[in-house]
Amino acid sequence: MTYIKDLSELLIDATSRKKTIPIWCVQPSSKKINIPYLNDTQKDWLKNREWSQKAKNYALIPDDKGGLDGVVFVPEQMDHNSRTTLSFGQLPPNLPNGNYELVGEYGDENFAVLSWLLGCYKFQNYLSSPTSKTITLKLPKNVDRERSLAQAEAMWMGRDIINTPANHFGPEELETVCRDLAKYHKAKLKVCVGDKLLKENFPLIHAVGKASTRAPRLMNMHWGDKTNPLVTLIGKGICFDTGGLNIKTGNHMLLMKKDMGGAATTLALAHMIMSAQLPIQLRVLIPAAENSIAGNAFRPGDILPSRQGMNVEIGNTDAEGRLVLADALALASEENPEHIMTFATLTGAARVALGADLPAFFCSDDNFSEKVISSSMEWADPVWRLPFWQPYDSLLSSNIADVNHISSGGFAGAITAALFLKHFVPKKTMYSHFDLYGWTPNAKPGRPKGGEPQGARAVFETLERIYAK
Numbered sequence: 429m430t431y432i433k434d435l436s437e438l439l440i441d442a443t444s445r446k447k448t449i450p451i452w453c454v455q456p457s458s459k460k461i462n463i464p465y466l467n468d469t470q471k472d473w474l475k476n477r478e479w480s481q482k483a484k485n486y487a488l489i490p491d492d493k494g495g496l497d498g499v500v501f502v503p504e505q506m507d508h509n510s511r512t513t514l515s516f517g518q519l520p521p522n523l524p525n526g527n528y529e530l531v532g533e534y535g536d537e538n539f540a541v542l543s544w545l546l547g548c549y550k551f552q553n554y555l556s557s558p559t560s561k562t563i564t565l566k567l568p569k570n571v572d573r574e575r576s577l578a579q580a581e582a583m584w585m586g587r588d589i590i591n592t593p594a595n596h597f598g599p600e601e602l603e604t605v606c607r608d609l610a611k612y613h614k615a616k617l618k619v620c621v622g623d624k625l626l627k628e629n630f631p632l633i634h635a636v637g638k639a640s641t642r643a644p645r646l647m648n649m650h651w652g653d654k655t656n657p658l659v660t661l662i663g664k665g666i667c668f669d670t671g672g673l674n675i676k677t678g679n680h681m682l683l684m685k686k687d688m689g690g691a692a693t694t695l696a697l698a699h700m701i702m703s704a705q706l707p708i709q710l711r712v713l714i715p716a717a718e719n720s721i722a723g724n725a726f727r728p729g730d731i732l733p734s735r736q737g738m739n740v741e742i743g744n745t746d747a748e749g750r751l752v753l754a755d756a757l758a759l760a761s762e763e764n765p766e767h768i769m770t771f772a773t774l775t776g777a778a779r780v781a782l783g784a785d786l787p788a789f790f791c792s793d794d795n796f797s798e799k800v801i802s803s804s805m806e807w808a809d810p811v812w813r814l815p816f817w818q819p820y821d822s823l824l825s826s827n828i829a830d831v832n833h834i835s836s837g838g839f840a841g842a843i844t845a846a847l848f849l850k851h852f853v854p855k856k857t858m859y860s861h862f863d864l865y866g867w868t869p870n871a872k873p874g875r876p877k878g879g880e881p882q883g884a885r886a887v888f889e890t891l892e893r894i895y896a897k
Contacts, residue, residue, distance in 0.1 A: 429553065429588070429592070429596075430608075431585045431588050431589060431605050431608065432581060432585055432608060432609065432612055432699070433581060433584055433585070434581070435545060435548075435577055435580050435581050435584065436577060437564070438545060438548055438563075438564055438565065439541075439545075439564060439565055439566075439567055439573065439576075439577070440527055440564050440565065440566040440567065441566075441567060441573075442566065442567045442568065442569045442571075444566060446527050446566070447527065448526075448527045448528055448529035448566050449496055449498055449499065449526045449527065449528050449529070450465070450498040450499070450528075450529055450531045451498065451499045451501050451519065451528050451529065451530050451531060452465040452466075452498055452499065452500050452501065452531050452532050453501050453502075453503055453530060453531065453532040453533050453534035454481065454500065454501070454502055454532055454533060455502070455533055456481060456482050456483045456502050457481040457482075458481075458482070461474055461475060461479070461481050462481065463481070463500055465498065465500075465531070465532070466489065466500070470489050470490075470497070473489075473490070474487055474489075474500070481502055482502060483502050483503070483504045483515075484502065484503075484504055484513075484515055484518065484873070485501075485502050486499060486500060486501040486502070486518075486519065486522070487499070487500045488523075488524075496524065496526070499519070499523065499528070501516075501519065503515045503516065503533075503534055503535065503540075509802070509805055509806060510805055511539075511805060511806060511807065511808040512805075512808060512810065513808055513872060513873050513874070514542075514543035514546055514547065514808050514872075514873050514874025514875065515543065515873050515874075516534070516539075516540045516541075516543035516544045516547065516873070516874070517543040517544060517546050517547025517872075517873040517874020517875065518547060518873035518874070519544065519547060520544060520547040520548040520561075520563055521547060521550075521876075523563060525561055525562045525563055526562075526563060526564075527563075527564045527565075527566065528563070528564065528565050528566065529565070529566040530565070530566075530568060537568040537569075537570050537571045538571055538572060538575070538576060539807065539808075540568070541565065541567065541568070541571050541576045542576050542579055542580060542807075543808075543873070543874045544565050545565075545576065545577070545580035546580060546583055546874040546875070547873065547874045547876075548563065549583075549584055549587060549876055550876065551587065551588065551591040551876070551878055551879075553588075553591075553592070554593075574703075575703075575704065578699065578700055578703035578704065579700055579885060579888070581699065581703075582695075582696040582697070582699040582700045582703070582881075582884065583696055583881060583884070583885070585605075585692075585695065585696055585699060586692040586693060586695065586696035586879065586880075586881030586884065587692075587876075587878060587879045587880060587881065588879075589602075589605060589688070589691070589692040589695070589879070590685070590686045590688070590689050590692045590866055590867070590878070590879025590880070590881070591685075591878045591879045592685070593685050594667055594668035594684070594685040594718075597667060597685070597688075598640075598642040598667045598668070598718060599637065599640075599642050599643065599644055599645050599665065599667055599716035599717060599718065600642060600643075600645075601667075602647070602665050602667060602688060602691060602714065602716045603619055603621075603645055603647055603716065605695060606619075606647040606649060606695070606712075606714060609649075609695060609698065609699060610649050610651075612699075613651055613699075613702040613703075614651075615649050615650060615651035615702065615710075616649065616650045616651070617647065617648065617649045617650075618647075618648045618649075619645055619646070619647050619648070620645060620646045620648070621643050621644075621645040622634075622643035622644070622645070625644060625645070625646065629735050630646055630715075630735055630755045630759075631732060631733045631734065631735065631755070632732055632733075632734050632735070632740070632751040632752060632754055632755045633645075633646055633715045633717060633751075633752045633755045633756070635726045635730075635732050635751070636666075636672075636717045636719055636726065636748045636751050636752050637716075637717025637718060637719070637720075637752075638724055638725075638726075639672070639719075639720040639721060639722035639723075639724055639725035639726075640717065640718035640719075640720035640722075641720075642667075642718055644715075644716060644717035644718075644752075645715075645716050645717075646713065646714070646715050646716070646755075646756065646759075647665075647712070647713070647714040647715075647716065648711070648712075648713055648759075649698070649710075649711065649712040649713075649714075650709075650710070650711055651698075651702055651709075651710045651711075651712075652702075652706075652707075652708055652709040652710050653707070653709060654709055655709075656707050656708050656709045656895075657708050657709065657766040657767075657895070658708070658709045658711060658763060658764075658765040658766055659708050659709070659710055659711070659765060659766060659767045659769075659891070660710075660711040660712075660713065660760040660763070660765040660767070660768045660769070661694045661697060661698060661710070661711070661712050661713070661769050661771070662694065662712075662713045662714075662715075662753060662756045662757060662760060662768065662769065662770045662771070663688075663690040663691035663692070663693060663694025663695065663712075663713075663714050663770075663771045663772070664687070664688065664689075664690035664691060664715070664749045664752065664753055664770070664771065664772035664773065664774065665688045665690070665691035665714045665715055665716035665717070665752070666687040666688055666716075666717055666718070666719055666748060666749055666752065666773075667685075667687070667688050667716060667717070667718050668684050668685060668687065668718045668719070668720075669681075669684045669687040669718075669719045669746070669748065669749075670684070670718075670719055670720055670721055671719065671745065671746035672719050672720070672721060672725055672726065672745030672746060672748060673721060673725055673726075673727055673728065673745045674728060674744045674745045674746040675721065675746075676746060683867060686773060686866050686867050686879060687719075687749070687773050688716070688773075689771075689772075689773040689864060689865070689866020689867065689879065689880075689881070689882075690749075690770070690771040690772035690773055690774075690862075690864065690866070691714045691716065691771075692866065692879065692881050693771040693862070693864065693866065693881035693882065693883060693884045694712060694714065694771045695712070695714070696881040696884040697771075697881070697884040697887055697888055698710060698712045700884065700885075700888040701888060701891065704888075704892060704896070706891060706892060706895050706896055707895055707896070707897055708891070708895050711760065711763070711765065713756040713759065713760055714756075715752035715753065715755060715756045716752075717748075717752055719745070719746075719748045725745070726742060726745060727742065727745065728742055728743065728744055728745055729741070729742060730742045731828065731829045732751070734754055734755060734758065734852070735754075735755045735758040735759060736754070736755075736757075736758035736761075736851075736852050738829075738830040738831055738851065738852075739829040739830045739831075740754070740829060740830070740831055740832070740833050741826040741828060741829035741831070741832040741833070742832075742833060743832050743833055743834035743835075744834050747833055747834045747845070749772050749773070749774050750772075750774060750833055750845055750848050750849055751833060753770055753772060753849055753852075754833075754848070754849065754851075754852045756770075757770065757849060757852035757853055758852050761852065761853055761854050761857060764854075764857070765857065766857075766858065767796075767857070767858040767859075767860070768853055768857055768858070768859050768860070769859075769860045769861070769862070769887065770849060770859075770860075770861045770862065771862045771864065771883065772861075772862070772863060772864070773863075773864060773865060773866045774842070774845050774863045775788075775841045775842045775845050775863055776841070777840070777841030777842040777845075778814075778841075778842035778863040778864075778865075779865055781814070781842060782812055784865045784867065784868070784869050785810070785865075785868075786810055786811065786812050787810075787811045787812070787862050787863060787864035787865065787882045787883050788811075788812060788813075788814045788842050788846075788862070788863040788864075789801075789811040789812060789813045789814065789860070789861070789862055789863075789883070790813070790814055790815070790816055790843075790846045790859075790860065790861040790862075790863075791813065791858075791859070791860045791861075792816065792850075792858055792859045792860070793858045793860075796858065796860065796890070796894075797813055797860075799890045799893065799894070800860070800886055800887060800890045801813060803885075803886045803887075803889035803890045803893070804883070804886035806889070807885050807886060807889055808874075809882065809883060809884070809885040809886040810886075811862065811882075811883050811886055814842060814843060814846070815843065816843070816846060816847060816850055817840070817843050817847075818847070820835070820840050820843055820844055820847060821844075821847045823835035823836050823837060823839075823840075823844050824836075824844060824847060824848055824851075831848065831851060833848055834848075842863050845863070846861050846863065849861055862882075862883045862887075864882040864883055865880075865882065866879060866880060866881070866882060867879060867880060868880045
């Protein structure tokens, strides 16, 4: 399977003379239908069908021969600082084949085009008879075509990774994606596999993955000029999570193919950064494993060493993600980067607090945090900040080891998980952590049901504003 797809065929150049079907974008109206592009007969046609001109409504307008004259669409008119939906993304799944063009009041061109491209996504790899649709959008004149395509391609890649079932996507396949991405961008990649993890001092990654027939591994990618600021991205790559000996129930295990959503998000973000040629030195670390059950599986109550040197008491084998991240964080810290970020489908507590759509975001720097929040709302990729609340660190205390990897009670699970990870980051290093769901439970505009690399676009926008020349 090819994960980096060329989406250029979904767009028509602004100078093209191909005939297009107009999408007439109009403001919401609570009164009578007010659409200057339509004749009286067409307005009456809408009125007789009790169509209302409210946000997110659309209608296919026939011509006098029964064909499609155009599409009326009422975008969600929200200030760019408070966007919550990719409203243009609802159109591609609902329009017939054809070449389309945006006309009228549709706001930010780049946002509209990206929303459209994200709405074109379908995951049909395992359908015997996949549906076929030929639908394109003519670019508005001021759109940055390559930037829009790179972001959409990154998101499609991340969605494909998450959506692929675990029997077809394990640590080895995740490594293949990393290799393909490194080759595409001429980055350097090193991979440490299986028992070599012990020799190279990654004991926690090895412990989590050793019970699986598919060997755990650590992918280590470098890209960019070494004179530029170093930014390190780390993504949790648990390709399937049974819960280990603290086995999950069936309903909680059903979606565990998405437990590498952090890795998918990290790779999507990396693709955006490298495509944009941001002037940073980028390092990407993906600790990949399956948390399986066998006679050699790690156990509750075990004491495991870590790369950093701390001994970790295992409170629950179903909290494996923070263990593989801990070794990767220790490795990242050895290079003294300017900023380390972790992305992980880490805790149910974050979902209880914020739901499926809103990743929890922790950050040691207020200025960077404000920039991320602003970008997340502007590009409809929302995140919500939670605190590294230091008094809760005492909940991770252990009587027989340096630290327990879960808290002693059921409170503040997302915060205590973030605090555990912070143990492996030097105090002087800026650290951000994203605890995301990586999945859209119910389809929304621009977000089909299934895998979603949450936070990737928000962080890219932030890094671009900070580092781009």
